Amino acid sequence: MLRRQSGVTLPIVLALTALLQLLAIAQADIALIALRTAGARHDRLIAFEAADSGLVLCSRLLAQGTAPVRQWTEAGEPAYWRSGLAFGGSAPASFAIQASWPGTAGALRCLIESRVLGQQARDQAERDVYLLTVRALGARPDTQSYAQAIAFDSDPASGSAAQPQVWAWRSVAAVPEE
Numbered sequence: 001m002l003r004r005q006s007g008v009t010l011p012i013v014l015a016l017t018a019l020l021q022l023l024a025i026a027q028a029d030i031a032l033i034a035l036r037t038a039g040a041r042h043d044r045l046i047a048f049e050a051a052d053s054g055l056v057l058c059s060r061l062l063a064q065g066t067a068p069v070r071q072w073t074e075a076g077e078p079a080y081w082r083s084g085l086a087f088g089g090s091a092p093a094s095f096a097i098q099a100s101w102p103g104t105a106g107a108l109r110c111l112i113e114s115r116v117l118g119q120q121a122r123d124q125a126e127r128d129v130y131l132l133t134v135r136a137l138g139a140r141p142d143t144q145s146y147a148q149a150i151a152f153d154s155d156p157a158s159g160s161a162a163q164p165q166v167w168a169w170r171s172v173a174a175v176p177e178e
Contacts, residue, residue: 043138046103047145048171050136055149055169057097058110058132062151068095069112069130078113081133081148086111094135106137128152133172146172 061067070093072078080086086093087109094111101108113131130151137144149169 040143043140043143044145047136047138047143048147050101050104050108051134051145051147051171053101054097054108054110054134054136055132055147057108058112058134059149059151061097061110062112062130062132067110067112069114072113072115072131078115078131080113081111081131081146086133087135094133097134101136103139104137105139105141105143109135111135148172 058067062069070078070080072080080093092109094109096107097110098108100106111133113133114128132149132151134147135144136147147169148171
């Protein structure tokens with residue numbers, strides 16, 4: 001005796017196949033987003049490491065006395081580095097430390113700022129203090145990383161040559177205004 005088929009199997013198989021295809025498309029989108037995220041994270045890491053290394057190079061130039069120092073005349077912490085003109089424009093205040101860095105899209109740039117003290121404050125001050133700011137680019141020019149260090153001269157009472165020592169270091173989260 002022959003059994004009669006009702007034809008329910010085909011729609012169920014087609015529905016399961018469609019669900020599997022949607023799942024595969026969703027997984028492909030997730031993989032693509034993860035790949036883009038990993039690329040962006042790698043780019044930021046390159047810029048961060050370059051900025052960190054740039055601080056070492058910038059402090060060496062300061063110690064040698066070959067780095068230009070911008071005097072900060074306003075009250076408070078030097079903040080010219082927050083200006084877009086400090087690192088960009090036709091005549092930036094920063095200088096190139098190194099023309100290229102492996103994996104980056106441009107030169108490492110350093111800006112050294114020193115606060116101008118009045119004569120009375122200068123007589124009382126034991127050390128000159130410098131704010132070093134380094135900007136590094138990632139593999140793409142729109143990825144930027146800024147790192148800063150506060151350096152001060154060695155104790156002048158010791159009689160040794162003034163050799164700036166790095167005192168504090170920080171990474172800057174926000175990109176300066178353009």
